[in-house]
Amino acid sequence: MSYDVYLAHVVGHRDGPIPLSYALVAGTTALYASFDALRLRWHERRFDARRVWRALPRFTQRLCDHPLLRRTLRLFGLALTVLTLTVLTTGYGGKELGPGMVFVLFWVGLVPASLLFGPVWRLLNPLRTLHELLALLMRTDPDKGIRPLPDRLGHWPAAVGLLGFAWLELAAPARGSASTVLLGLWLYAAVQLTAAAVFGSRWFERGDAFEAYSSLIASLSPLGRSPADRRLVLRNPFNGLSAVHARPGLTATVAVMLAATGFDSLANLGWWKRLTEDVPEPLARSAGLLATVLFVLGLLWASGRASGRLSRDGSWTSALMAPSLIPIAIGYVIAHYSSVLVLEVQRFFDVFFVTGEHGSTHDGGMAAASYAVPGATLMSLVQVTAVVTGHVLGVISAHDSAVGVLPRDRKVLPQVPLFAGMIGLTLGGLALLYSS
Template identity: 75%
Template sequence: MPHDLLLGTGLALGSLHGPELLMTQGAFASDDRFLAHVVGHRDGPIPLSYALVAGATALYASFDALRLRWTEPRFVPGRVRRPLPPVLTDLADHPLTRRTLRLLGLALAVLTVTVLTTGYGGSALGLGTFFVVFWVGLVPASLLFGPVWRLLNPLRTAHDLLCLLLRTDPREGLRPLPERLGHWPAAAGLLAFAWLELASPDRDSTVPVLIWLWVYAAVQLTAATLYGSRWFERGDAFEAYSTLIAAAAPLGRSTDGRLALRNPFDGLAAVRPTPGLTATVCVMLAATAFDSVSNLGWWKRLTEDLPTSPARTAGLLAVTLLVALLMALSGLGARRLARDATWNTRLMAPSLIPISIGYVIAHYASVFLLEVQRFTDVFLVNGVHGSVHDGGVRPMAYAVPSATVMSLVQVAAVVTGHVLGVIAAHDSAVGALPRGRALWPQVPLFVAMVALTLGGLALLYSG
């Protein structure tokens, strides 16, 4: 995340051991100890060795238990456990509800752009609204309510208005959407967003963010005009990201369209293995990983004499390629051990979604709690007569959990995400591979998940 945003959002959470109140600063600190998202570092209450042993043990125990007891696929795409009352479906699908959500999404977009443009509340407020409240907030929102950005997406609203002026059907474009595109546009969009957040020139300024947003909107609306509104489902990085996260949500739809509670693994099983899906999930993992790598001491020493943006761009691409290579090698090993059976990296990709969710929670939970409180304080509680003063944000007392609690949350999020990923991958394997040949092809992916788990925990503790 932008350096000043992290410095201005919290104090050294890793040094706090009881219920705490933090003071966010209008004048940003200049000490890297104040990185709000790194709270499980080497000086924290949970030793790194304990976290690594716990992670490896949990993964091995889950894999061994699945090997012995899980020989048939149990997850069914689209299956639901308990339909919700019809009145809830009617309310959710009512045109007034849909229009209200669209207007809400448009209003939030206008608010964010206005704050970024005018500097209301200081630059960190605008950056925090976009990079934390919106981006990180998509994860809990999508897990709770499903693919929420599809309902809020202001680009869909702008496209509808454009089609209204042109008197064309928003669903129809000038040409069919090629199936081979799959999730590749979303992967490219997520990588572009990660570059903006982590590697763009002058990334602590709001100007690059505004330029990026306007260019991104122009590209999306042009593509939607060409291919119709169905473009947004996989072409808009944010909507595709929200939809993939929502695959693990306990709230879904039955075959007749009713809202229903479901097993999240049934939702993951329903993710179609489209082209570019593996790349999209790899970018989701790599962006969070590089955010941690870029705060390590060895990285700063390695790049201190290099131009910042090119060095960070190269680092982001290197981490992305490393994650993609790890997945490609595990997929190659699986195919060889399966004797060219049908299980491949596309079928493995949905099992990485819980891992990505765990990484986001582990890395950004603390900064998200702080930024939501600041956003609420500025826009809903005090406004211009409260916390906003002289172009900045007055120091306000914000509550956060203790460092012990946050460290437990971080370790639990990383380990739980990988355990759930192992379960999803195993069910996919036993469903795609011949009976009696489903165990060994999973070993390369299991090794990759152990590497990702230990690497993720090590990054948290090295920040």
């Protein structure tokens, strides 16, 4: 991220309140203890999407599913989109506000929103609203479109879309400018509406990168739908995660989620800057982002391949591992961007509800609004806890999935490559956070 306020996104430096060595030891110990406990005590699959804690009251169900509320949420999503495009176009509130609304309030904010309320972007998605209007003009069924959506596409469109968005944020020429962000959003909307006109609204579930991203994160939400009757229920988040199907492209989608955050830290390292100082920045960053994605994909593929061979029947694959990587990706986003989200929320409220302009520029050039910045100790704790917790949850999910498919006499050994890969991701993720 190229904006000054975003430099606060990593505070757990090597010389910070929590030393890197302590963080690495804590992460490794937590993962090993989790794996060892699961190995000894967990021999049958326990998570099932059909299991729920309790259904919400019928009044709540009727209210949440009422067409008026659904339409209101769609209009609200459309209004937020118009506001964002207006800020990007006019520069209202300062040149950083528009990109901040896209890359922080929207992108990072989708994580806590989806964890708390489920797949919220499906309810707010302005592209769905525009698609309904387009289908009305074309006189086509908005649900079916012109032709069926091929199942073999799976999550591949979402993976490509997420990679494109990460490139726009981290590697595009003039990536920090509002005009670049605006152009990227318009191009993305054009592609999405064209695909939806052909394949119908089902396209957005897997083709819209942001809707797929929100839905994958929402699989860990305690608020979900019963598979039997679609009622709103409270559930064990692991039961929701178990419902994520290993469709084509799912591994690539999760790999992009992991790699984008990892490369954002990598690109801030001194050795990376020295290595690429003679290469045009967009070219160097584009190559680095792609290489990071391929590295994560390769690590997942190698782990799955080794696990399949150790299982002797190839029943454990990287595709089955992919859902267990979702909590890891969430942990990295929280660790990496939680501080800048706090700052950006304050700036948004300052501009739109308090002063009408950025706190660092109004009142004669002096700061008239003081934004609360999370302390270094607190942010270090948040970062280490988020990364370690994400990996521990990933180990639990992966183990439960593995014991459901692996042979009865080989339920532990095939998981070792996956466990080794998660250890590597933990150590690498913490090292990047502390070094950038």
